[in-house]
Amino acid sequence: MPKNPSPSLRDLEHHSAFIERHIGPNDSEIAHMLQAVGYDSLEAMTDAIVPGSIKSTAPLSLPDAITEEEALAKVRAIATKNQVYRNFIGQGYSGTHTPKVILRNILENPAWYTAYTPYQAEISQGRMEALINFQTMVADLTGMEIANASLLDEATAAAEAMTLAKRSSKSKSDLFFVSKYVHPQTLEVLRTRAEPLGIALHIGEDSEAAGIDAFGVLLQYPDTLGRVLDHKALAEAVHARGGVVAVAADLLALTLIAAPGEWGADIVIGNSQRFGVPFGFGGPHAAFMACRDAYKRSMPGRLIGVSVDAEGKPAYRLTLQTREQHIRREKATSNICTAQVLLAVMASMYAVYHGPEGLTRIARRTHRLAAILASALRGAGIHVDDGFFDTLHITGVDAEAIHAKANEQRINLRRIDARSLSISLDETSTRGCVIALAKLFGVEIADIDALDSATTDALPAEVTRTSAFLAHPVFNTHHSEHELLRYMRSLADKDLAMDRTMIPLGSCTMKLNATAEMIPVTWPEFANMHPLAPADQALGYQQLIDELEAMLVECTGYDAVSLQPNSGAQGEYAGLLAIRAYHRSRGENQRDICLIPESAHGTNPASAQMCGMQVVVTKCDGNGNVDVEDIRRAAEKYSDRLAAIMMTYPSTHGVFEEDVVAICDIVHAHGGQVYTDGANMNALVGVAKPGKWGSDVSHLNLHKTFCIPHGGGGPGVGPCAVKSHLAPFLPKTLTLPPLAGEGAQRAEAGALRDKVGMVSAASFGSASILPISWMYITMMGTSGLRKATQVALLNANYIAKRLAPHYETLYTGRNGLVAHECILDLRPLKDATGISAEDVAKRLIDFGFHAPTLSFPVAGTLMVEPTESESLHELDRFIDAMIQIRDEIRAVEEGKLDREDNPLKHAPHTATMVAGSEWAHAYPRELAAFPLPSLKLQKYWPPVARVDNVYGDKNVFCSCVPIEAFAGEIEAFSEPNVM
Structure with a gap:
């Protein structure tokens, strides 16, 4: 036998598996950390942490780990079993072109998809600006006073509108009227959500709503059959009874038809999917909700608002957070804990890219295609409902035969019943689509341009939009790819996401989102x-x-x-x-x-x-x-x-x-x-x-x-x-x-x-x-998944052990160990020095770190979760930052730093602050900006100083900031409750 035999094929294959890519520490680093924690193996540490009464005795019954290339080949084989037909189904989902600059630089860009919820405002200014754009887009198009930063989907947004209407209505009724022409999936979710709350649904013709004693009504606009109806008189009748009018609306249609807020809607919800977000077999897509200003403190979901920072400059933040479930708990009106931020950002950038003129052009083209198809069918004696935007409701036909022909042509239409169907056109539709669809009905279009010339628009004159929208410069500037690319990059540069740094949030598990998984x-x-x-x-x-x-x-x-x-x-x-x-x-x-x-x-x-x-x-x-x-x-x-x-x-x-x-x-x-x-x-x-x-x-x-x-x-x-x-x-x-x-x-x-x-x-x-x-x-397989869990436990205990001389870990389990996260108790330090957990969180920004979870589940603490994906180098970098911060707190304790004028109380420090001609603080600029020597090699500069939360809640402003505000003139939005 050779003295040093070559590694076996099995060993070589093991080290090419994905496990080694996902788990941050290598085996030697794991051994080093185990020694620090006091165990000689991951198994021994696991036995010390996990109670024997719950421990699994057998490994997971899953296949072994494989490489990224093997996994991609397997999922590719699965994908090929999907047959993507040309879709004209509609029913709340429309074909759309995702601009490639948005596809590559938002959806496929880890700077955007690995970011966390913007609870730490100072390192989230970029994504919050994109969300402010989304809110402005929605408010403008719907004609409402305020919009939130997205909801989960249209159906659940409708359910949230129902409960918001119940809270806001003057009516004592427990009845909610739902138009029979809302999308069917919306009706099913409403049924699910209403019954446990004691809300009765009345489903009927729109005209019935005026005579029913209901706390609110829900209308679809355009309705699920495509019709655009004038609901102004209906809204007046509902209001006269003390009811609330909720409307499910199509954003693209709203470029051409009257905004619901202009004819009496109180709440408007819908889906922004057709603004550049693919079907995706149902999601994820960003729903929206807009409402009257009076409802903003009861509105579900997140709101991005504008405040000021410590230097008096405009700064974005999550506003009115006392509405949210994590604070109100059993008194909450919604359990929403997340939004659809990435998809809302895509939709907002779609609007930024196209602008009001581009969106209107897309809408007009879509409507023209639908009108031309309707004209061709009517010319052959086929009945098509009047007054539509992009969806035709066709009746009196042999729907079974037409569907059979469509299937042969790899075309999907919406099934209604044996004698009717509907067809929805969209941004991806072409002249060829119109010709092919007409053929399904036995109609030949010889000259589509001539038919176009002879066809009038099908939108009712009484609901034509006359008001302007998206007038803010952000929607009228970035229409070339160069400009949009640079705008999106400028926003990403303002933020801290996983592509830059560890995000050590307890209970939130910010682990690696591998590229192979995303592809x-x-x-x-x-x-x-x-x-x-x-x-x-x-x-x-x-x-x-x-x-x-x-x-x-x-x-x-x-x-x-x-x-x-x-x-x-x-x-x-x-x-x-x-x-x-x-x-x-x-x-x-x-x-x-x-x-x-x-x-x-x-x-x-x-x-x-x-x-x-x-x-x-x-x-x-x-x-x-x-x-x-x-x-x-x-x-x-x-x-x-x-x-x-x-x-x-x-x-x-x-x-x-x-x-x-x-x-x-x-x-x-x-x-x-x-x-x-x-x-x-x-x-x-x-x-x-x-x-x-x-x-x-x-x-x-x-x-x-x-x-x-x-x-x-x-x-x-x-x-x-x-x-x-x-x-x-x-x-x-x-x-x-x-x-x-x-x-x-x-x-x-x-x-x-x-x-x-x-x-x-x-x-x-x-x-x-x-x-x-x-x-x-x-890719992880049985052994990889178990090892990932064990290293997550190890990383958390390593941090707790290394920081033990500096910060007390509030709770530990058996053998003095924690699970996958540890809670650092800063309350004694605040009592001694006035330095709070929030001060430490903001100071970490100067070190280039997102803060741990602040004051949850215990006020005055930081909850740290490193996950298994962070390397020993990154863990030590975080530990070094926390030790340096403890030294700064100690300097306050010892009187070496002033109790009020110290780098923690004034963190984070912007480049403008540090580079300014004047420096009014007792501590040096270098300590403010470069508390560790490594920061001189790579430094994240926060775009704003500490944001004033109280100001933001007293002065609620949730739309795009006027340009003059960034010249230092914040008076434009400084009056209380200005929208």
Whole structure:
């Protein structure tokens, strides 16, 4: 045998697998960190952290890890099974051209897709400017006073509009009127959301709304059959009864038809998908909500507003955050915890790129194509409804024969019934499309230009738009690719995302979003699939979905998974609805108590109240663990009414609690179900399975544990995983037979009402980003997933151990160890020096770091989660920054730095501040800008100084800032509540 044998083929293949790319520390670095923590192997450390009562005894039953190239080849083979036809289905989804400059520099750019929610305003100015553009775009087009920074999809936005109307209406009625001409998927989600809240839906002809005592109405504009109707008189009648008018509108149509705010709408919702965002088999897409200014403090979702920084310059921030679920908890009016930021940014850039003239041109061209097709069909004696924008409702035809011809031509039309159908044109439609569509009806168009000349527009004169929109310079400047490219780059340069630095946010899991995982998202086979395309055209999607569901079942120990929820909050809601429906199926309708520990995520109590449950908060003990005896007392007290307990595991305090099995037993003994929040599943994969230790249901955050990127605050995916007894109560998908019409769809939905209906607009939620998680699990394999969990535990404990001489870790579990995150307690330092956790968070910006989670779950603390993807070098860089900050705090303690005039109180420091001709501080400029020598080699300069939160909430301004403001004139938006 040779003295130094060559490595085996198996060893060489192992080191080419993706595991080594995803996990930051190499084996020698892992050994170094293990030594620091006090263990000689990952297995020994895992045994010391994870309670034996929950630990998995067998490895995951998943294939071995493979390379990126092998995984891409496998997913490519799946993608080819999708057949992308020319789609004219419409029903809320339209073909669109994503400008390539936006595709490459937003959707495919990690500077945008790896950013976090803009809670730290100073390092989020770029994405917040893009969101301000989105809000301005929506407010302008809808004619409303204020718009939010996006919602999840049109159907759930309609449900949010319903509850906003209930809170805002002067009517005492519990009835909500819904036009029968809203999109069917919207109606199904409304049914799901209304029933637990005691809201009754009345579905009927638009004309009925004027005579019904309802707290609000929902209209579709244009309606689902394409008609554009004048609703001004109807809105006046509803208002006279004290009701609220909500409208689901099409943004592109609003360039040509009167804005709903001009004829009486109080709330306008819709989908911005057709502004440059692909179909993606249903998502993700950015919905929107706009409303009257009077509703802004009750409006769901996030609002970007304008404040000023410490230097008096305009600065963006999240505004009116006291509306949000994480603060209001069980008193919240919505459980929304995320938005669709990345997609809202794309839509806003689409509007910036095209401008008002370009958008109007696209709308006019789309309308002309529809009008020409209608003219050709009418010329052959075929009936087409009058007064449309881009969708034709065609009646009195043999729809079955026409669909058969269309299928032969690889064309999809919308099925209505045996004698009618509809056709929706869009930006991607061409003259050739019009000719091909006419042929399906036996109509030949010999000269389309001549037909064009002879055809008048089909928009009713009484609803023609006359008001201007998008007048702000941002929508009238960047129309060349050079200009837009530089504008988007300038915004990205203002922000800190994962492409620049570690984002050590506890409970948010900002891990690597690998390029190989992202690549399939924009493949046309995935991106261009209409969510309502026939099932036999989406066989690739179905295989990918089935395989991903099976992977998640294996990782969690549950029995079934629904991928429909398109956010973590939606997944929570679906899980609680399943529990509620399960109890009702057993005749136990009285079970309405949900126990929630005081340490729980804010979405938990908000989701419970949305399901009609009553929240009972249970205590935590002095070590941060849930108080088992308090849970026992509550379970006994409410035994006959106990529906569920919601707990997070590992806990929100960052520890593996010892009594989780006992808690499950207590709740089950009193007839309740156990909901385990899956936010921290990344500390369990390959190590323990909640479905095996007694939990009944979890939602999973694919945008955390399974690598879908945060995108600046969305998209998210929140699948709901359940044990077999809850599987019948997962959200339903409505698959229609070839000629089933809306009546059949509504009848089927009615039959499902006793179970659980749809919770999101698309059957498979944000389907186009599911390949990311499929790729991650496939490339990591059984051993890689377990190692990722173990290194996540190691990295967190390494940080806690290294920082122990400088900061106290608030809570630890068995053997003095934490789970995947640690909470640093800064409260004693504030008591001694006046330096707060927020001061430390802002000072970290000067070091080029995004702050850890601030003051959650305990006020005055920082929660740090390094994830498995960060290398030892990056961990040490963060630790060095935190130690230097502690030295600065110590200097305040010792009187070497002034208690008020010190680099922490004035952080972050902008280049303008440091380079200014005057320096008024007692500490040196160099300490402000370069507290560590390494920063002289690579430095992030925040674009604004510390943002004034109080000013921003007192002076609510949520639209594009006037240009003169950036010349130092902020008076234009300094009056309270100016819009």
